[in-house]
Amino acid sequence: MTDLTTLGIAAIRDGVRDGQFKAREVAEAFNAKVAGARALNAFLVETPEHALAAADAADAARAAGETLRPLAGVPIGMKDLFATKGVATTAASKILEGFVPPYESTVSQNLWNAGAGMLGKLNLDQFAMGSSNETSAFGNVISPWRRPNDTAALAPGGSSGGSSTAVSAGLAPGATGTDTGGSIRQPAAFTGISGIKPTYGRCSRWGTIAFASSLDQAGPMARDVRDCAIMLEAMAGFDARDATSLKLDVPNWEAALSADLKGKRVGVPKEYRVDGMPAEIESLWQQGIDWLRDAGAEIVEVSLPHTKYALPAYYIIAPAEASSNLARYDGVRYGLRDLPEGAGLQDMYAATRAAGFGDEVKRRILIGTYVLSAGFYDAYYTQAQKVRTLIARDFERAFGECDVLLTPTAPSAAFALGEKQADPLAMYLNDVFTVPASLAGLPAMSVPGGLDKDGLPLGLQIIGKPLDEQGVLNAGLAIEHRAGFTARPQAWW
Ligand code: GLN
Numbered sequence: 001m002t003d004l005t006t007l008g009i010a011a012i013r014d015g016v017r018d019g020q021f022k023a024r025e026v027a028e029a030f031n032a033k034v035a036g037a038r039a040l041n042a043f044l045v046e047t048p049e050h051a052l053a054a055a056d057a058a059d060a061a062r063a064a065g066e067t068l069r070p071l072a073g074v075p076i077g078m079k080d081l082f083a084t085k086g087v088a089t090t091a092a093s094k095i096l097e098g099f100v101p102p103y104e105s106t107v108s109q110n111l112w113n114a115g116a117g118m119l120g121k122l123n124l125d126q127f128a129m130g131s132s133n134e135t136s137a138f139g140n141v142i143s144p145w146r147r148p149n150d151t152a153a154l155a156p157g158g159s160s161g162g163s164s165t166a167v168s169a170g171l172a173p174g175a176t177g178t179d180t181g182g183s184i185r186q187p188a189a190f191t192g193i194s195g196i197k198p199t200y201g202r203c204s205r206w207g208t209i210a211f212a213s214s215l216d217q218a219g220p221m222a223r224d225v226r227d228c229a230i231m232l233e234a235m236a237g238f239d240a241r242d243a244t245s246l247k248l249d250v251p252n253w254e255a256a257l258s259a260d261l262k263g264k265r266v267g268v269p270k271e272y273r274v275d276g277m278p279a280e281i282e283s284l285w286q287q288g289i290d291w292l293r294d295a296g297a298e299i300v301e302v303s304l305p306h307t308k309y310a311l312p313a314y315y316i317i318a319p320a321e322a323s324s325n326l327a328r329y330d331g332v333r334y335g336l337r338d339l340p341e342g343a344g345l346q347d348m349y350a351a352t353r354a355a356g357f358g359d360e361v362k363r364r365i366l367i368g369t370y371v372l373s374a375g376f377y378d379a380y381y382t383q384a385q386k387v388r389t390l391i392a393r394d395f396e397r398a399f400g401e402c403d404v405l406l407t408p409t410a411p412s413a414a415f416a417l418g419e420k421q422a423d424p425l426a427m428y429l430n431d432v433f434t435v436p437a438s439l440a441g442l443p444a445m446s447v448p449g450g451l452d453k454d455g456l457p458l459g460l461q462i463i464g465k466p467l468d469e470q471g472v473l474n475a476g477l478a479i480e481h482r483a484g485f486t487a488r489p490q491a492w493w
Pocket residue numbers: 128129130131158159178179180181182183184211318431
C-alpha cells in the first residue's frame with residue numbers, strides 16, 4: 001500500500017471521496033509522522049484526536065452517501081497564531097503560556113467547516129516577528145533540509161517555520177501560514193514548498209493574533225499550486241467581524257487553474273536586481289523568465305522605483321502597529337502574570353512584559369513606540385506611510401504594463417540557525433523581495449524553482465494585481481510544470 005503521507009491535499013481529497021482509502025487511515029498515518037518528528041520541533045501542541053474526529057466524520061459522511069465537503073478527510077497543521085477553541089494558543093510567546101482560547105479564529109473555523117482536521121499547532125517566530133523561527137520562546141524549528149555531508153541545523157524560514165517544516169518533511173499535506181512581510185513566502189522558498197499570501201482582506205483576521213493589522217494576511221502553505229488553491233478557497237471569505245474583510249465571493253480558483261499564459265504579460269522589475277545577490281538566484285530568476293515565456297507569456301521589463309524604501313518603511317509601520325497591538329498583554333487579561341511581592345499595578349505590567357516578551361518582540365515594541373511618539377511621529381511614521389503610498393503607486397503603474405510580476409522570493413537560500421541571529425539588520429534584509437507586495441496589499445506566491453549548489457531549495461515569487469490570485473496561481477502553475485521540482489529532504493530526524 002502507498003504511504004499515505006506522500007500524498008498532497010488534492011490526492012487525499014480525491015482518494016477519500018473515491019474510496020481508495022479511509023480518511024481515518026490518512027489521519028493515523030500523519031499523526032504517526034508528527035509523533036515521529038519531534039526532533040524538528042515543528043509542533044507546539046499535537047492534536048491527533050482532532051484529526052481523527054474530522055476523519056471519522058468524513059468516513060461517516062461517505063458511508064451515508066453524502067456529498068463530501070471540500071477538505072473532507074484532509075488533516076492539516078495550524079500555525080499557532082490562530083486562536084483555536086480549547087487548544088492552547090501562544091503565538092510562541094511566554095506571555096501567552098497557558099492561554100486556551102474560548103473561541104475559534106474565522107480562518108480555522110472555515111477550514112473545519114470545509115471538513116479539514118487539525119494535526120496540531122505549529123511553532124513560529126514569536127508573534128510572527130522574524131525570518132528564521134529563532135524568536136520562538138519554545139525553541140527553534142529545525143529545517144528538515146541539510147547541506148550534503150553537513151549536519152548543521154538550517155533555518156526553516158520564518159515566521160511560519162513550523163508550517164514550512166511540517167509540509168516539507170511530510171508531517172502534514174498542508175498548513176496555514178500568516179504573512180505580514182513575507183512569512184508565508186520566505187519559509188516556503190527555504191523548504192521547497194508553495195505558499196500564497198492572498199490580497200489583503202481575502203482572509204479574515206478575526207481570531208488571528210495580531211502583529212501589524214494593516215499587513216497581516218493568512219494563507220496556505222502546501223506541496224504544490226493546486227493544493228494551495230484548494231486550501232485558500234476554504235480559508236478565504238467575507239467575515240463581518242473583521243472590518244477590513246472584503247465583501248466578495250470566493251472564486252473557484254482550483255477549477256480555473258491553467259498553465260497556459262498566452263496573452264499574458266509578465267513584468268520583471270529591474271530594481272529587484274540587488275547588490276550581492278548570489279549568482280544562482282540571478283540565474284534561477286532568468287530561468288523563471290524563460291519558463292514563463294515558454295508558457296506563452298510576453299516578458300516586459302518594468303520599474304518599481306521606490307523598492308529600496310520598502311524595507312525601511314516596513315520596519316517602521318510593522319513595529320508601530322505591533323507596539324499598539326501588543327499593549328493588551330499586561331498580565332491582567334491573558335496568559336502570564338508576574339506579580340512581585342508588594343507590587344502595584346504598574347510594577348505588575350512591567351514585570352509581566354519583561355518576563356513574557358522575547359528580545360525581538362521588545363525590540364519591535366521599543367521601535368514602534370519611538371516612531372509613534374510625539375515629536376518623532378511625523379518624521380518616521382507619517383513619512384513611512386507616504387512611502388507606502390508611493391510603493392503602492394509603483395505597482396499600480398507597473399500593472400498597467402503587465403499582468404503579474406516575477407522576482408526571486410528571497411535573496412538567499414536557507415541560512416544556518418544562529419548565523420544571522422546576532423544581527424537584526426541582516427535578518428531584516430532577508431525580507432527585501434517580499435515586503436513591497438505586503439505594503440501594497442497584493443497577492444503574492446512563492447513556488448519552488450530549483451536547488452542551489454548545496455542542494456537547498458530556492459523559490460520564485462509571483463506578485464499579482466489586487467484580487468488576481470488566479471493570475472498568480474496560474475503563473476505559479478506554469479513554473480511548477482517546467483521546474484519539475486520533486487526534491488524532498490532525506491529523513492534524518
Ligand atoms: N520577517 C518579517 C518580520 O520579521 C515578516 C514577518 C511576517 O511576515 N510575519 O517582520
